[in-house]
Amino acid sequence: MVSLLITLRLLCGDFILDVIASVMDPRLIGRFRVGLDLEAPDTVSGQALAVAAMSVAIFLAVVAFLLVFVSALHIPLPSHICDREKVQFFEFLIRITNEYLGDLVEYVIGPKYRVFISRFVVGFPYHFKKKSPKWLNVEEKEIDGVKCRLYLPQGSAKKSQCCIVFIHGGGWCLMEPHYYDGPLYNLISKTGATVVSIDYELSPQVTFPSPVLECERVVKAIYEKEHSVLGVDPTKIVIIGDSAGGNLTAVTCQRLLRAGLGHYVAGQVLVYPVTNVTDFQSPSYQYYHRAYKGAGLLNPKIFARMVLLYLGIDASKKNVRLVMKNKHIPSDVRASKEYRAVTDHHLLPQSFRTKDLYETPKTPTPDPVLSAAFAPHVTNPDLNPLFGKDLTGLAPAMIVTAGIDILRDEGILYSKLLESYDVPVKWYHYESAFHGIMNMPKSKQRGVIIQDIAAYLKPVL
Structure with a gap:
């Protein structure tokens, strides 16, 4: 159990633990940070487990949110399209920046100016x-x-x-x-x-x-x-x-x-x-x-x-x-x-x-x-x-x-x-x-x- 929590700690980073520390005992957080005391006792207190469990819950909630967010934005492409993986990546990137951001720019300052956003997005890879x-x-x-x-x-x-x-x-x-x-x-x-x-x-x-x-x-x-x-x-x-x-x-x-x-x-x-x-x-x-x-x-x-x-x-x-x-x-x-x-x-x-x-x-x-x-x-x-x-x-x-x-x-x-x-x-x-x-x-x-x-x-x- 402790090894699982340590692994999740390494995946999540200190951010989630710092948030939890602000509302719970900060001393409990130390044992789950990088540089964990490998000589720590075999037993883990209930409070420590609660902190770890909350970290896992928040981590899973963030992952779930990201999955829902990406799924909501996913648009299936025709099954026979060539270069599928590359098209999916570039299509998603262009749609987020050019279309969604472009709509915002157009709403604020007009359609002519969204062209400049499009030019920047389309031209960015060619700067290299x-x-x-x-x-x-x-x-x-x-x-x-x-x-x-x-x-x-x-x-x-x-x-x-x-x-x-x-x-x-x-x-x-x-x-x-x-x-x-x-x-x-x-x-x-x-x-x-x-x-x-x-x-x-x-x-x-x-x-x-x-x-x-x-x-x-x-x-x-x-x-x-x-x-x-x-x-x-x-x-x-x-x-x-x-x-x-x-x-x-x-x-x-x-x-x-x-x-x-x-x-x-x-x-x-x-x-x-x-x-x-x-x-x-x-x-x-x-x-x-x-x-x-x-x-x-x-x-x-x-x-x-x-x-x-x-x-x-x-x-x-x-x-x-x-x-x-x-x-x-x-x-x-x-x-x-x-x-x-x-x-x-x-x-x-x-x-x-x-x-x-x-x-x-x-x-x-x-x-x-x-x-x-x-x-x-x-x-x-x-x-x-x-x-x-x-x-x-x-x-x-x-x-x-x-x-x-x-x-x-x-x-x-x-x-x-x-x-x-x-x-x-x-x-x-x-x-x-x-x-x-x-x-x-x-x-x-x-x-x-x-x-x-x-x-x-x-x-x-």
């Missing part, structure tokens, strides 16, 4: 930068007035004249180029290509279409003049982007095509891209609500807030809720044949629309104020590339979608749109992957995706 490989020079440079991060393979590591222009994700509000050092080092080692990562300005400091124009300027500058400085072939420019970066990639390619400059881009890779911010009731959104609602992965509330900030529309809780209910789309747009032709859920695989996962959404009544604010943007392909027209001649595309991602369906629908214009497109779907996997360190699934991207780019290299 690792050195770049010896075969790679990494430097910062402005290209046509836009900050960029250059990855320049040296010597035999430069196996290609291809230039990869990388556009990072983060909902137009978060992330920085160096957060992608890990996956880009991997991609460069497999391709030998030079990489230019665009450090476009973020919302809410700037709004749409500022990032679009920055990305377009960089691509034009590389093709027209910077290629000689970088030592790359201007006919081998490939644009890669993930999430909001995938949106900017698709938009940039479409803008160049409309300007008669489609030949500036040899290929595009869209990794779980944003292609349509008008439908928050698609099967992939419904799957979120059924399978992992409230998780710290990209969720409808986070994304709706980012869309509003990007467009410079008040990101109030009310507006976020309205967007999540699709009440930001004008009735005439929703009823149009052009809209329905590219957003029809029946274009998606039947397996995504089974009765246990999906219900046909009801047509919402638009909010007059919010839908009026969205009206100029809804079918603008510079925001929603899913509404692009006359896309024949667009750069060949690889589109990556993840099974555990609210953006899954719009990536698939975009591949259908490109196919309708005879654009060469390859769709790669990773059912166990999740949104943000490109930033998951030492992920086997991420490694597979990067390997597939490198293989897809081989003809261009």
Whole structure:
């Protein structure tokens, strides 16, 4: 019995005993502190046992409270998700700091300022930068007035004249180029290509279409003049982007095509891209609500807030809720044949629309104020590339979608749109992957995706 109490004493520390000592005889506490008198008599007084029993009771109560607290905050993730242990840890940490703390910050000083909390939380792990490989020079440079991060393979590591222009994700509000050092080092080692990562300005400091124009300027500058400085072939420019970066990639390619400059881009890779911010009731959104609602992965509330900030529309809780209910789309747009032709859920695989996962959404009544604010943007392909027209001649595309991602369906629908214009497109779907996997360190699934991207780019290299 005494050995058990001593063990619990070592686990609990002096704190609990000090608390008890304040209400009982302090002299009794001494025999249970570190440095216990091992020559103590074999018998233990009733008072000493009472103190020890109270310590154990308090210790167990604290443990029980922590278990209840953690259980209450636990949100189960889909059983087939990859990198489960790491995802559970990071998801919980991000949810506590970014969502719960962010809600408090938003309540006190407004939604724009919670972005800075999100940036701190997301960026904290990247403050501990690792050195770049010896075969790679990494430097910062402005290209046509836009900050960029250059990855320049040296010597035999430069196996290609291809230039990869990388556009990072983060909902137009978060992330920085160096957060992608890990996956880009991997991609460069497999391709030998030079990489230019665009450090476009973020919302809410700037709004749409500022990032679009920055990305377009960089691509034009590389093709027209910077290629000689970088030592790359201007006919081998490939644009890669993930999430909001995938949106900017698709938009940039479409803008160049409309300007008669489609030949500036040899290929595009869209990794779980944003292609349509008008439908928050698609099967992939419904799957979120059924399978992992409230998780710290990209969720409808986070994304709706980012869309509003990007467009410079008040990101109030009310507006976020309205967007999540699709009440930001004008009735005439929703009823149009052009809209329905590219957003029809029946274009998606039947397996995504089974009765246990999906219900046909009801047509919402638009909010007059919010839908009026969205009206100029809804079918603008510079925001929603899913509404692009006359896309024949667009750069060949690889589109990556993840099974555990609210953006899954719009990536698939975009591949259908490109196919309708005879654009060469390859769709790669990773059912166990999740949104943000490109930033998951030492992920086997991420490694597979990067390997597939490198293989897809081989003809261009």
